[in-house]
Amino acid sequence: MAVEFTLNGEWRDFAGDPRTPLLDVLRDGCRMTGTKSVCRAGFCGACTVMVGGEPVPSCQRPIGMLEGAEIVTIEGIAPPEELNPVQRAFLEHDVVQCGMCFPGMVITLTDFLRRNAAPTRSGIKEALSGNMCRCTGYERIIDAVMSIRETETPAAEAVSR
Amino acid sequence: MNMKVDPRTAVMDMPRRDARDKVTGRTRFMVDMAGSDVLRAVVVRAGSGAAKVLRIDTSAAARMRGVRGIATAADAPQLHGVGVMDQPLFVRDRIRYPGEPICAIAADTLEQARAAAAVVVVETEEMPACLTMAEALAPGAPLLHPDWKSYECIVDGVARGGNIAWEGKVVRGDVDAAFARPDVSVVESCFRVGRQSHFPFEPRGAVASYEDGRFHVITSTQVPWTVRAVTARVMGVHASQVRVTVPPVGGAFGLKFDASIEPMAAILAKKTGRTVSLVNSREEETQTCLCRENADIWIRSAITPEGKIAGREAVVLMDAGAYGGEQIFLSTMTAHTLGAGYRLESVRMSSRVVYTNTPPNGAFRSCNGAYNSFALERHTDEICEKIGMDPMAFRKLNVLSDGDPGTTGQIFEGDVLGPMLDRMEALRERTGTREHRAGDRLYGLATTVGTWNIFVGPSSATINLNADGSVTLITASVEIGSGSITQGVPQIVAANLGIHPSKVIVKGADTDAAGYDMGTGGGRTVVSMGAAATAACEVVRDKLLDTASELLQTPPADLVLRNGRVEIRDRPGSGTTIETVIARAEQTKGPISGSGAFTAPQSAKAMPGCAAGHFFDAMDLPVFIVHEAEVAVDPDTGETEVLAYRVVQDVGRAINPRAVRGQIQGAVIQGIGYGIHEAVTIGADGGIEQTGFETYHMPLAQDAVKVEIDLYEGAPSCGPMGTKGIAEVAIMNGGATMACAIANATGKRVQQLPLTAPKVLALTCGIEPVLDHPHISRRWSDNILR
Numbered sequence: 001m002a003v004e005f006t007l008n009g010e011w012r013d014f015a016g017d018p019r020t021p022l023l024d025v026l027r028d029g030c031r032m033t034g035t036k037s038v039c040r041a042g043f044c045g046a047c048t049v050m051v052g053g054e055p056v057p058s059c060q061r062p063i064g065m066l067e068g069a070e071i072v073t074i075e076g077i078a079p080p081e082e083l084n085p086v087q088r089a090f091l092e093h094d095v096v097q098c099g100m101c102f103p104g105m106v107i108t109l110t111d112f113l114r115r116n117a118a119p120t121r122s123g124i125k126e127a128l129s130g131n132m133c134r135c136t137g138y139e140r141i142i143d144a145v146m147s148i149r150e151t152e153t154p155a156a157e158a159v160s161r
Numbered sequence: 162m163n164m165k166v167d168p169r170t171a172v173m174d175m176p177r178r179d180a181r182d183k184v185t186g187r188t189r190f191m192v193d194m195a196g197s198d199v200l201r202a203v204v205v206r207a208g209s210g211a212a213k214v215l216r217i218d219t220s221a222a223a224r225m226r227g228v229r230g231i232a233t234a235a236d237a238p239q240l241h242g243v244g245v246m247d248q249p250l251f252v253r254d255r256i257r258y259p260g261e262p263i264c265a266i267a268a269d270t271l272e273q274a275r276a277a278a279a280v281v282v283v284e285t286e287e288m289p290a291c292l293t294m295a296e297a298l299a300p301g302a303p304l305l306h307p308d309w310k311s312y313e314c315i316v317d318g319v320a321r322g323g324n325i326a327w328e329g330k331v332v333r334g335d336v337d338a339a340f341a342r343p344d345v346s347v348v349e350s351c352f353r354v355g356r357q358s359h360f361p362f363e364p365r366g367a368v369a370s371y372e373d374g375r376f377h378v379i380t381s382t383q384v385p386w387t388v389r390a391v392t393a394r395v396m397g398v399h400a401s402q403v404r405v406t407v408p409p410v411g412g413a414f415g416l417k418f419d420a421s422i423e424p425m426a427a428i429l430a431k432k433t434g435r436t437v438s439l440v441n442s443r444e445e446e447t448q449t450c451l452c453r454e455n456a457d458i459w460i461r462s463a464i465t466p467e468g469k470i471a472g473r474e475a476v477v478l479m480d481a482g483a484y485g486g487e488q489i490f491l492s493t494m495t496a497h498t499l500g501a502g503y504r505l506e507s508v509r510m511s512s513r514v515v516y517t518n519t520p521p522n523g524a525f526r527s528c529n530g531a532y533n534s535f536a537l538e539r540h541t542d543e544i545c546e547k548i549g550m551d552p553m554a555f556r557k558l559n560v561l562s563d564g565d566p567g568t569t570g571q572i573f574e575g576d577v578l579g580p581m582l583d584r585m586e587a588l589r590e591r592t593g594t595r596e597h598r599a600g601d602r603l604y605g606l607a608t609t610v611g612t613w614n615i616f617v618g619p620s621s622a623t624i625n626l627n628a629d630g631s632v633t634l635i636t637a638s639v640e641i642g643s644g645s646i647t648q649g650v651p652q653i654v655a656a657n658l659g660i661h662p663s664k665v666i667v668k669g670a671d672t673d674a675a676g677y678d679m680g681t682g683g684g685r686t687v688v689s690m691g692a693a694a695t696a697a698c699e700v701v702r703d704k705l706l707d708t709a710s711e712l713l714q715t716p717p718a719d720l721v722l723r724n725g726r727v728e729i730r731d732r733p734g735s736g737t738t739i740e741t742v743i744a745r746a747e748q749t750k751g752p753i754s755g756s757g758a759f760t761a762p763q764s765a766k767a768m769p770g771c772a773a774g775h776f777f778d779a780m781d782l783p784v785f786i787v788h789e790a791e792v793a794v795d796p797d798t799g800e801t802e803v804l805a806y807r808v809v810q811d812v813g814r815a816i817n818p819r820a821v822r823g824q825i826q827g828a829v830i831q832g833i834g835y836g837i838h839e840a841v842t843i844g845a846d847g848g849i850e851q852t853g854f855e856t857y858h859m860p861l862a863q864d865a866v867k868v869e870i871d872l873y874e875g876a877p878s879c880g881p882m883g884t885k886g887i888a889e890v891a892i893m894n895g896g897a898t899m900a901c902a903i904a905n906a907t908g909k910r911v912q913q914l915p916l917t918a919p920k921v922l923a924l925t926c927g928i929e930p931v932l933d934h935p936h937i938s939r940r941w942s943d944n945i946l947r
């Protein structure tokens with residue numbers, strides 16, 4: 001029995017093993033490689049996608065449990081050619097290094113800002129407890145997010161398209 | 162024509178060109194390249210450590226569904242290595258560490274490859290093992306490499322033998338006489354460090370194919386030319402038969418400075434006639450990580466009543482794991498890290514690389530510098546405690562200044578560390594201290610110094626001028642996340658040609674397109690590749706000015722490249738656009754391109770006869786750091802919080818100050834990780850016990866602290882525009898500074914890294930055993946091979 005779900009607004013189906021992690025369905029089945037496979041154990045956050053409006057580690061979600069789910073990946077977080085405020089802030093603050101953690105960072109922080117219009121540094125750090133980065137030492141990621149709060153009013157509107 | 166370019170024109174906070182694709186998920190890393198048409202491969206690995214191989218049988222695996230090919234030891238006849246060729250690609254007659262590759266299998270799917278791996282028969286007979294360096298050095302210890310004498314070695318006459326893969330030593334002055342002085346205080350220290358695992362987000366792996374009789378390896382590496390050489394070597398084919406290309410690399414930190422599984426992918430590609438993807442699982446990546454090595458250090462100093470260092474001796478044991486690898490090369494760096502920083506009237510050091518039945522170690526950002534600075538700085542603080550001198554005053558009195566000899570007798574240029582210590586005090590003054598945030602926890606503060614060498618060395622670059630006024634920069638440098646080839650070098654090229662860096666197209670590393678380069682690492686890219694690119698710019702600039710001179714009827718000497726134009730000197734806006742000149746040249750002389758090269762200037766000289774077993778005796782480009790940390794230690798849990806971290810770093814000239822600060826921030830947090838969080842442990846079978854992110858504590862956002870940074874510019878440098886490498890050295894004193902600050906906070910004798918909470922708790926409770934290295938003789942001369 002095929003599982004049906006929407007991916008970045010489009011209906012898709014998957015007919016393979018229902019235990020297949022969503023991560024592999026995205027990367028191997030759909031060849032959408034923006035979602036990164038790093039720890040495959042729910043620790044690093046590089047595989048984070050939105051499922052039904054919640055950020056979740058896609059390596060921990062068997063596709064069989066996602067019948068009818070609305071899935072949004074990094075490829076669908078902003079229209080092609082456009083950046084969302086979190087992505088823009090990362091560019092403007094020259095935050096990126098190797099970049100492997102950033103798709104997950106973007107998803108987590110976009111959602112976080114939608115829920116927290118006026119975040120604090122420690123609030124952002126807490127939000128990143130499931131998103132690791134080996135390269136940047138985090139602080140500039142926080143600087144970038146704080147700058148959104150300062151320039152975009154109100155953050156909630158700007159972020160949820 | 163060698164024209165002076167104003168280096169200030171290169172300085173800008175240019176953003177990264179690769180950031181947009183990275184934040185939108187469009188960047189294709191090596192791990193993203195295996196589509197449905199690509200075979201997937203796995204490595205079959207030894208399940209246990211030291212063992213004799215009785216039989217390896219892959220015939221059942223070959224018959225499994227979907228299997229397309231198996232690579233075995235028979236496909237890789239030659240040994241490889243760094244300095245000593247001691248390592249086979251696949252196990253032959255003996256297994257030396259758990260996880261050692263037995264063979265590799267390519268199949269239609271990963272599941273099929275794994276299923277086939279499960280039926281490979283490996284019959285072995287257990288052999289006695291050496292799991293620690295103490296065991297490996299004990300009299301009568303079993304030899305890991307009984308045939309060590311037969312191994313090819315890149316230099317003759319190096320001291321090695323038995324389980325000692327390599328020995329480097331340095332002797333300058335009369336150390337015995339210094340210790341015999343009646344007026345000196347003798348301070349002796351022992352230290353031990355564990356391994357540090359890189360945990361790059363992208364593991365090691367490769368996608369290989371066999372095209373037109375040549376191998377094409379797409380890999381996540383820092384060293385395309387090394388991968389080319391090693392892949393060809395192990396297979397016994399000519400290096401020209403291998404092409405290596407490198408997409409953006411998802412983190413490296415030194416781990417990818419060696420070829421690893423690339424040759425396996427290449428063999429499988431040829432055998433199957435298909436494109437093959439072979440990528441380490443996270444567990445394999447962790448358990449076979451070429452870690453920063455564990456080490457045992459003994460150091461002793463004779464201190465005069467004035468607080469000067471009359472003599473110093475040391476022995477460093479570096480655990481190579483089962484094969485020599487990078488440790489052989491890095492043994493040289495003992496003299497330049499543990500032996501660095503301070504004025505020594507006499508010194509002798511032995512640096513021994515020891516084989517053990519554990520996974521091989523490798524290079525990790527600042528390599529042995531990270532623990533030698535820990536040992537040196539803790540030793541320095543122990544000296545200060547013994548003689549009752551303020552640690553800052555002692556450092557100011559003793560750090561190297563202009564004209565002082567280093568450990569190998571090299572004369573240092575410029576007064577750098579002293580002024581940097583002053584700048585640290587000024588920085589602290591500006592930022593204030595955070596003692597108030599310690600509450601009722603134990604508060605500690607420490608300042609440390611460190612020295613590293615930029616591994617300048619061969620690089621080459623080619624520049625093509627395009628008719629639209631852009632230029633294409635062709636090199637074998639790799640974007641590993643540091644920005645050196647996507648920000649630093651293009652900025653240098655742009656400044657040389659009077660254009661904006663966005664007009665410099667950077668071709669991804671391809672050994673078929675670019676000339677030789679030693680690799681992206683060691684802080685060398687902006688320096689070496691920057692210099693090679695500068696030389697290429699000189700060639701194309703001469704050609705441009707030559708043609709422009711005809712066009713503008715002005716001698717080349719009166720022309721300058723500025724704002725995308727060729728202008729007459731002192732007449733801004735005059736002349737013509739660079740596009741016009743390029744188009745004209747295409748008609749009259751042919752398209753403009755030029756190549757340039759660079760290697761170590763060899764101007765730094767050691768004192769003859771000081772050093773033996775060294776890959777280089779003098780540092781081409783020393784680089785310095787001063788780090789300072791404030792910590793709060795919870796005496797009930799042993800938990801350390803970093804309250805503040807300050808860095809003064811010798812950067813030569815920061816051409817992209819914002820990017821430099823970003824590298825320092827990232828490196829310091831990795832260094833703090835090394836100091837207080839990250840622990841690799843070796844199990845009873847010699848294997849690494851950690852399996853992935855769940856068992857290895859790499860710093861999280863909540864562990865991070867905003868680093869206060871002061872960039873120290875203007876120290877002498879052979880780098881283009883006065884630059885130095887900045888990303889490598891920035892990690893170096895993380896461990897040292899954590900250790901010294903925790904010692905300061907707890908008043909305890911800190912001898913080991915990492916200082917995880919249980920370790921610190923044991924220290925504060927006084928139950929941590931004192932380390933005194935019985936396997937290192939107190940008579941220094943017993944610690945060298947004769």
Ligand code: FES
Pocket residue numbers: 036037038039040041042043044045046047048057058059060
């Ligand atoms: S890959 Fe899913 S959390 Fe790391």
Ligand code: FES
Pocket residue numbers: 096097098099100101102132133134135136362411412642
């Ligand atoms: S930028 Fe490399 S892991 Fe975050």
